Amino acid sequence: MAPKLSVLLLLLAVATVTVLAQRRRPATTTTTTTTNNNDDEWNYRDGSDRVNMRGVANLTQILDNWRFDILSQMKGLLQNDHQSLLPDYARIQPLSEALDDLYKEFNALKAHLGDLTEKFAAIETFIDDFKAGNANTNTNTNAGSAPAAAPASVPRQPGRRVMRKKATPSS
Secondary structure, eight states, rough: OOOHHHHHHHHHHHHHHHHHHHHHOHHHHHHHEGOOOOOOOOOTTTGGGGHHHHHHHHHHHHHHHHHHHHHHHHHHHHHHHHGGTTTOOOGGGHHHHHHHHHHHHHHHHHHHHHHHHHHHHHHHHHHHHHHHHHHHHHHHHHTTTTTTOOOOOOOTTTOOOOOOOOOOOOO
């Protein structure tokens, strides 16, 4: 079936090249219509009275039959032997599984990052309280010696929340 398709494609290519070569040939006789400024352009009217319409109709019929045969063979190949034309879909499943594994690992890392954020929230709170406590003790010790400036507030980073753990009674 494939050799027949290749022969048909070869014949179609030969017919196309033949038609294009005939169009590019310069006219052998010059008429009064080609004496204008467009001598380089092809005059489609030149020789139109000598065209064999039966031959044109036969060529059109041949090309139409080839088109029908080629499309019929392609349809048959797609229906009966699609592995020869379409990509190998068996490779897609392992790729999908690998992508699924990557997605699961990403979600696990995201959950682990959330756990670490919760653990470090208590440490951040302690450090913020410690800094605020040092700032308050420094202003109290400097109050007696000289007038102190207003205590600087500890700037919070935007987008972070301070979470305090509830104290659980020990037994």
